[in-house]
Amino acid sequence: MSTMDLDFRSLPADGARVRRAAFWRMTGRIEHEQLDFKRSAGHLKEAIPAMAMSRGGVLVLGVSDDRRLVGHPLGQDTLDRIHAAAYEAGVDVDVRAITVGRTPLTLVVVPAVPDRIVTTPDGRLLRRVGSANQPLRGEAVTRFVLARALR
Numbered sequence: 166m167s168t169m170d171l172d173f174r175s176l177p178a179d180g181a182r183v184r185r186a187a188f189w190r191m192t193g194r195i196e197h198e199q200l201d202f203k204r205s206a207g208h209l210k211e212a213i214p215a216m217a218m219s220r221g222g223v224l225v226l227g228v229s230d231d232r233r234l235v236g237h238p239l240g241q242d243t244l245d246r247i248h249a250a251a252y253e254a255g256v257d258v259d260v261r262a263i264t265v266g267r268t269p270l271t272l273v274v275v276p277a278v279p280d281r282i283v284t285t286p287d288g289r290l291l292r293r294v295g296s297a298n299q300p301l302r303g304e305a306v307t308r309f310v311l312a313r314a315l316r
Contacts, residue, residue, distance in 0.1 A: 171199040171223060176272060179261040185234070188265040192225065194232050196296035202228035204235060206243045206271075209250035213275050214283045215291035215298035217256045221277035222293065227270040238262065238269035247273055253286040279316065 175191055177183050183191075196202055199222035201212055206226055216222040227237030237243065239262035251258045259274040284290050290301045290309070301309055 171197075173221075173223075173274065176223065176274065177261065177263045180263070181261075182264045185266045192223075198222060198293040198295065201225070201293075201296070202230070202232070203237075204229050205237060206246040209247060209273070210253060210285055211289075211291055211298045213250050213256055213258065213273070214254045214285050214289075215293045216275040217254065217278040217283040218291065219277065219293040221275050224273040224275065225270060226273065227268065234265055234268040234270065236268045237271050239271045243271055247271075254283050256283060279313070282310065282313070 171192070177191075192200060198219050199216070201216070201222065201224050203209075203212070203224055203226050209224065212224055216224070226243065227235055229235050239260065244260065247258065247260055256275060256278060258276075259272075261272040261274070263270050263272060282290065290306060291298045292301060292309075293299075
């Protein structure tokens, strides 16, 4: 299994216009630890902590599961949902509105948080494993916490 790395420096700035081909070259079409496509701003309360406890990453709002650009502009409701989820996790995210072709998308850049434990609002510890947010349970929690303490 190969790990993909997303170059955060190559992400478009807030307000940028990007051609479709350039967007797909930049992100690729396969979700992985650092990339999650979402149709909307739902389920961010799990995605943000999971990425923060892994290597950080980017949530792209406005892309369907079959990789169609369906659009998700950055409006007040979306911004409020993003910041509420980030606040509950205690993670500072970077939010950017971009346009790909004629389709508005929202990027949520989630930093890695190496110096503390970040949980979901209900106390679960999640990690990104491939394209999924996986809970740590039992002995896996102990190993994870000890490994972080030794860094």
